[in-house]
Amino acid sequence: MSQVEHHQSGVGYWRDLEQLAETPAVEEMMAHEFPGYTPGSMLSAGGASRRRFLKLMGASMAMAGLTLTGCRRWPKEHLAPYSTNPAGRMPGVPEQYATAWEFGGVAQPLLVTSYDGRPIKIEGNPSHPGSWTVKGKLGSADAFAQATVLEMYDPDRSREFLDRSTDKVKVWHWEGFSEKAGEHFGKMKGSGAGFAILSEATTSPSVLDMKKRLLAAFPQAKWYEYEPLSRDAEMEGSKRAFGKPVRSVLHLDKASAVVLFDADLLGTHPAHVRYAGDWAERRRSADHGEMNRVYIAETCFSITGTVADVRLPVHPGRIDALVRALAKRVGVAGVSGDEKLSKDEEAFVDAAASDLKGAGGAGVVSVGPAASVEAVALSHAINQQLGAVGKCVTLIDEPAGDRSSHFAAIAELVKQMTAGKVDTLLILGGNPAYDAPADLDFANALKSVKASIRLGLYDDETSKLCKWHIPRAHYLESWGDARAWDGSVGIVQPLILPLFGGKSVIEVLAMIAGDKVTAGDQIVRRTWKEQFIKGGDFERTWRRVLEAGVLENSASAPIQATAKAGGGGEAGNGAAATSEPSKGAFYLKFEPDSHVHDGRFANNAWLQETPDSLTKVVWDNAAMISVKDAQDLEIKTGDVLKLAANGRWMEIAAYVMPGQPIGVIGLPLGYGRTSAGSIGEKLGFNTYNLRASTTPYVIAGAQVAKTGDTYTLCLTALHHLIDKVGMDGRQERIGGKGESGRLVREATFAEFKKDSKSPHKGFEGAARLQLFKPPHTFNDTHAWGMTIDLNTCIGCNACAVACQAENNVPVVGKDQVLMHRMMAWLRIDRYFKGDAADPQIDVIHQPMMCQHCENAPCEQVCPVGATMHDTEGLNTMVYNRCVGTRYCSNNCPYKVRRFNYFDWHAKPPRNKTGVLYPGLPDQQQNDVDKIRRMQFNPEVTVRMRGVMEKCTYCTHRIARAKINTRNAGTDVKDGDIITACQQACPTQAITFGNLNEKTAAVVGLQRLDRAYDVLGDLDTRPRTRYLAKLRNPVGGGAGASSSPGEHTRMNATVGSESESVG
């Protein structure tokens, strides 16, 4: 057994291929006290030397003494009370407002915290079915939704109306623009010939109402809708199955068998927050003897793939065949053609079919947006055959489904533009000049339009090519409404006046249509009066909707629809799609990116620096290639590849991705922006360059070659590695009584049912190593503790972004991350298990933050008492005492402490000068951008240069809850304190509470047999405990104990012998 395997796990868990290969670089990283800390580089300007270092130190100390820099006069501060206090407003008390964010045409229901009029934090709306995880208590929002608050405060957002109709760019204002536009559109009134509107996907009732009014004013105008990451295959598939556009709403909490084909329900689906919560319910139930089983056949490793029980990586040509084979096995009528399946595929389909049939209506099939229309249609037929419709699938009418698909629409628009039939083009949001399929050459066609008007948040690629640009109001600044995935309607209400004087979509449409009603709120009220609140007291209902964020019982009514036999047509045209790709040719699969989605979040530094769930890459995208292909082509991570397909080519850095299907290269979209702003410009590789409008998700027959260049990818998988030195030493001293140092534990559901302690098999003997007598006795009524359930963690990053927003955690930029200086308090470690070349490799996500050890190693070494314990068991970090020795970080076995090498908030994360150190910005000197500063949470100290920081268990939330309840004469109850990460988690994997409160949820969880302490054998006595992961493979994982690493392999003997599910 290799060293790495030995200490990391026992069955070979590893974070990176380099670690698995035990390269010297990794060994060096582990041995180094502070990897990436090179004091020499600071002095390299004049040649590094000890002598020079001492000279500089001496000089700076002398200067510090002479100038009394410590004795600055305090700044004179002013207090500015309201002139007239708004009713109920109390300064310093955060308020929450319900609103919604429309993302790709689907509302994400949100609850926004506003502090003295500034929105600072976004959470999910717990009263909305689309985002509650505990009804009325906890609502979850994903990483994107939470990061939109930073987007609103982005200083790079466009602030002016721009006129590019002449060579010189003129700066305008709204009045001037509306006058000129009024003149322009006044002439067109009644006809609108040559007028086209290109909108991003929307189902907002008010926008659709304004669309109707606009088209009434300009009857010949054409309305197009385009979204680069479109789910239109699903819509088209339902049209084929039912004869009309139908949307499926899944209820995963009722499904005991879930079979997915390229459908990332938990990661990128518009309703993924709700789906993840529902799915988790059927995972947690494992403790009561029930557990669902998820099958996924996928063409790129997805979040859902990492937590699926049975995962089959296939190339895109196989999806149709697999769906058809499954349809046949569950008895869908009218399916013909049964091509040969490989042994793995056969086993997958047989097991899935057997589980689906056995589930009795509690089984569901879903096909993702990249699959063929036929496969989607067939999935509807399968669900119907299974009796799932009405049980775990609800069919509703697709809102605004009366349109052509997005790719057809943009192709048609470009055709009209090149034919010179479009004189006036109004582009509402989106960024088509950047993200339209490359074969259309939208940018070129746009140049030929005489009057092009763009409404956008940024002066981006599209705006730069348009004649007029209108700054768009952010959704946190404007009125609107939106429909959630289940069809329920909610109101978008502004939290703040437009910072840069932007306008919303409905306001611009009202102006152009010459509507009498021009104010955003009045337009929304009109729509609601006409469509939703018809009778009764309008104001009363309106206020109630504003408060709840959703109109009660407004989810679309389930419809009765019967799928046509065989899904309304032959699935796939057999031969061509299913044939193996010719030798040396690859499939290219386009994927949404976890940092920037389709490119729209390029300027969002939080998202850029949140590691991708699987690759752990930050600030870049990369082509994901399988381990076997990489070996064959001798490609290493970081090598630049040249991809060529359909007569176009591009270069992109490679990332060797364990678990990636052989013959498929995954290409995340959204990078390589040229006009995104100071954060997002010229990062990564623009994969839109290869995209074609006819096959937007998959390209077959691509050629791949190494260029010989390499590119520095920022890989954080190996950062903060938990080293083995101590573990080896311990093993030597106390002998081999059980293995120590296992970070993640897991078992199969079958083993777990037999023996609930099975995840800990082989580790029972690992005695606690008593180094010190625990210095603390905790006799407070509160003892804060946490549990993290590895069984429900999906690695979605919602907690990481929540922590960043809540705790004023800075971003540092790519060059600093490369030096291991990332500041995130909460990281999610992703471990692969076993053989890297195995495409069905297993993954475990492990969120890791300060464990609040009762016997904390960091406290033992701090020379100034800057990290201490309080009576409630919190490991406190006192910034004003810290002198920056970093001993604590060195001594922390979990590697969760972060050091402020600079005033990060004052330093721009993109280094423009290339010079790292001179001219340091200083937070105290007001170098932090005035607009960015508005987002800070005033209840958390903004840390300065030279201090250590780490997770505090959201101590400010604890303090607030305690003070509020004690003021009222009571004490905190379970559920009064919700940490930011716990609040954000869509699967409730994180639970926080008082360990002294017997009925607290956290106490029950910590007592489960699955619970264990990470590195507990070091006698750190962490307050955070982890719950072991359970998997539910087919066949129950027989023989797992004898050959770990093999137990999730597909067992060929399925069917009657298979473990029953749920």
Add this chain to the structure above:
Amino acid sequence: MSEAAEATPSPGTSDRFVFPRWANYALPVIVVVVMGGLLYVPVAIGLGLSPKALAVGYAPTQPVPYSHAMHAGQLGIDCRYCHSTVEKTPFAAIPASQVCMNCHSVIRNKDADGKSPNPRLKPLLDSFATGKPVEWVKIHDLPDFAYFNHSAHVNHGVGCVSCHGRIDQMDVVQQVAPLSMSWCLDCHREPEKNLRPKSQITNMAWSPTDEPEGKGLSREEAQRAVGTKLKSEYGIHDQAYMTSCYTCHR
């Protein structure tokens, strides 16, 4: 040292092993620096601890010459009439101009001539008319890494006067306490020295000897008796908790 240099003029010996000539002057320079340092340290410490550095007595000029002595003292307006959020929130809110205008819309809003607006109230009247705030100068200013919560204190028996002094006797408000960490800890270690019944929070003239427990005792003994009783009655945390870092720093 220079003799040594001259004594070994042998060619081939590099000059770098020899102290340069200016080193002769190093000793007097070192003496001056050390003496200076010895003087400098106590001066720096002394200045740092002086009331001026701690801002005790800081009494900036405010935009409106508002007199607490008159409003709170003579007229007896309760602190909470203006600082209305003190029991509910971390901040004892500075009143909105509206609150002042509750009275001043009819009282003393005119100059002596009875026509033109009272110049002393001008910033206030302007604020009320325009909706722009009056910019008061902050006097009690804690460092940004210390989190003080008014509601947590006034709801547990710490009176206004304990930190702010006899505001009801000040024409111009000034800082009376150093607001230093050690000063905070004095009370966090022995809260009984400052606790009073919740009904007396805003009473600046309250004395522990007024309470039944304190009758006939010296002021100090009376305070101890009253404070000890209230400490258990109000469920004040023990000293270990009260002096934990996260109680005030986050």
